[in-house]
Amino acid sequence: MYLYDDFDRTLVDERIDEFRDQVARRLSGELTEEQFKPLRLMNGVYLQLHAYMLRIAIPYGTLSSEQMRMLAHIARRYDRNYGHFTTRQNLQFNWIKLEDLPDVMADLGRAGLHGMQTSGNCVRNITTDQWAGVAPDEIEDPRIWAEILRQHSTLHPEFSFLPRKFKIAITAASHDRAAVRVHDIGLRLHRNGAGETGFEVMVGGGLGRTPFIGKTIKAFLPKRDLLSYVEAILRVYNQYGRRDNIYKARIKILVHDLGAEAFAKEVDAEWQVIKDGALALDPAHAADITARFRYPEYERLDDNPEELRKARSSNRRFATWLDNSIANHKVSGYAIVTLSLKPEGGPPGDATAEQMESIAALAGRYSFGEIRVGHEQNLVLPHVAQRDLPTLWEKLETIGVATPNVGLVSDIIACPGLDYCSLANTRSIPIAQELTRRFRNLDVAHDLGRLHINISGCINACGHHHVGHIGILGVEKNGEEFFQITLGGRADEQAELGALLGPAVPYAEVADVIEDVVAAYVELRERPNELFIETVNRVGVEPFKERVYATR
Amino acid sequence: MPLVKNGKIIDDPYLRVLDDAPVPDDTAVIVPAERLLADAGDFALRAGRTGVLWPNARNVSDLVPHLERLSLVALIFPTFRDGRAYSQARILRERYNFRGELRATGDILRDQFLFLHRAGFNAFEVAKATDASAFVDVIRRFSVFYQPAADGQSIALRRRLDHTGSRSATNSMA
């Protein structure tokens, strides 16, 4: 956990005062909705189809039990008793009243939470690996750098009115769980030949209407130069990014139009001028931020203790959950536990106030008071002693977050779609719900293995459909909901955009088509453990297409 | 439209000459970029102060040879959403050390004041009178900033270290 100091707290408090004043001016009529819009957006307040929506920043997906309890309180007191975790490690409340907003913000502020950097054309909440700090395959904790960047980009005077929103993601692990190649800036911490750690810098990745995989413009950037280099990128983008067309305004279009090399040259020219100025970091800066991260005092424990072995051999359902939802921790005797927010028939990523409270309490008891939010819209307890797993499992079962479907076909990522979003062409949550029913049989799901389905209700791609192993995109055709299906996308270190399966299909047929695609995979796979994505890579979409459209 | 300079509402001493009209010799004027660049020699010989209205799509490095003789640079925000002039302002202040009046023009509303001020602007053509009179309050709303900019703030990371440094110094004396 990062601990706020007076400095951080003061800034949040001042922001809350300012917002209270802005809401008062709106309610009194001094501000029109048009004038109020940019102000509320800078605090994470959107106007949706039915009500205002508040998006709360969860920097790099790390929450304390206290913060989770506060979110439960907001859900209960000001909303309809639930919240929605998003693909950007944020939380959304869908039913907040305008006049309540200042109080909501003040309550949140007491727990160090706010809505800054969750909307508007600024640098958005910085995301990273939800297993940061505990993953065995990382070289160091990327949240240190996410926090340094968070601070630098918060209310930045030069970069709060960029051509478009700007997303940065960081990974420090060999397996990329932060999807850095589909961000405006992707950063990968790694070691160079001399054994120093620094960043590979990628720019211009992104989904949406024109998806691109980010291009590497610097193979190794020393840590001291992180802020100055990012500032140089932002400055080039702020001046030269397109502002005449909202669909061409993201940095990916600038990088594409100029070419990655020419873009890198521009950045470098700017960077040379500023790199030795006020933004140069020395090791003391990183050490100071690191010192503000509280790490658990782990006990010395052995892996696979007796309690665990016993429970595993005596309870098959527990064993299934263990194999599915537990990942290796870098400290022996501990485990990383994923809590599935994808129960059969449920909207992906939703949690009720009761669930949030229970999870806060369980985290306090079993995970050193810490919770993570992953971009797959699941939660994580990052520091659970393995001997506690049987007890924890029972409690998670009781509150409905122990469905052993993590990473499987029913662990679906879906945007809010037409149920909430004013930009939507189609529904996406009901499709996800129907698919979780079709694939409710866990034995089947386990036999299918890792398979990511991603659903977006329009081309804005909040559900990251391009990088789903199966992507589902809602489009409108003559006033009706249609869906394009893509296969073979992935967001990890081998990031790839999915290829179109064939003509769009109507709402009523989507679940059938996905079942056909999955059945085709089972026939086409070479061996039982060839993953869906591997089969698609090997055979391409053609055999799937034949199978799906033969009877349609 | 009220003009706020250095925190006060003042009368604008500058005359705007945005066409080809003759420029009075001893009056303070603001002229468009093309005119300044075309007649740079003439403007250098004037008795009155000269300011330029600089487009937000043009590199401010083109202005460098003339900066010494300019008392004002006015930058443009066609809408508050178009933030290019923030970069221009910082570059003028921080890289080219421009010390004259840096004026924000266009769609200037109270909720941009602080960003503008921090980017190096010290004069503001404010769209609404109520916003102009609230200027000082708005600027003071925040007392802490994370990042260095043209307003001379130091980086938060650095200030924290200084702060911790002085605190531990006190501790060791106790």
Ligand code: SF4
């Ligand atoms: S993808 Fe489209 S429909 Fe879905 S949340 Fe984003 S904007 Fe709304």
